[in-house]
Amino acid sequence: MTIPDVLAFAKEWMGRVLENGDTAIDATAGTGRDTLHLAHCVGSSGHVFSFDIQTEALEQTKQRLEQHQLHERTTLINKGHENAAAQIPSEHREKLKAAVFNLGYLPGGDKTITTRTETTIQAISQLLDIIKSGGLLFVVVYPGHPEGRMEKDKLEEYAAALPQRDIQVLRYEFMNQVNQPPYLFIFDKR
Ligand SMILES: C[S@@+](CC[C@H](N)C(=O)[O-])C[C@H]1O[C@@H](n2cnc3c(N)ncnc32)[C@H](O)[C@@H]1O
Helix, strand or coil, X not given: CXXXXXXXXXXXXXXXXXCCCCEEEECCCCCCHHHHHHHHHCCCCCEEEEECCXXXXXXXXXXXXXXXXXXXXXXXXXCCHHHHHHHCCHHHHCCEEEEEEECCECCCCCCCXXXXXXXXXXXXXXXXXXXXXXXXXXXXXXXXXXXXXXXXXXXXXXXXXXCCCCEEXXXXXXXXXXXXXXXXXXXXXX
């Protein structure tokens, strides 16, 4: 047996927290891998809202969903995740059980278009307000590039200051991997 890597561990917990009929948010659609997984997890009566500022990313996400015939349970939104809470209709907000941020830049895309510390924390904070009690918010951080390093530092500061009675935060990371591997925060809304 091996310990699951960051992405596998996050996916496993998305599957544990989401049930048929739930709402989920992919805050950084990118190539659509996370959106696809969430769409599987929310079942035929659930829904996924997926955000990206690049049309190229949403196009890749759309194609991936269509290949798996899961596009009908997903809404793709070409806006920054800092607007996410306002974009979710109230009937879906009430069912919000998971949100995922996979930070950084689009794989194979323009590396200068990346998530930014300030808007990342703004979005996380908004979504933690509206996510249901018992819901989980996942953030995968890549400290191997300059903005990612800043996101890592600020997120650690932000997470450490959250009141434990409202939100518990898990940090999942491998200590001795080379090349600054990604690591994961899971925010658990009480
Ligand atoms: C590492 S990729 C996401 C990978 C993706 N989850 C997947 O499964 O392939 C990060 C994405 O965040 C997007 N992004 C950057 N800033 C954003 C913002 N403010 N709101 C939403 N998406 C943003 C980028 O365009 C990029 O596609």
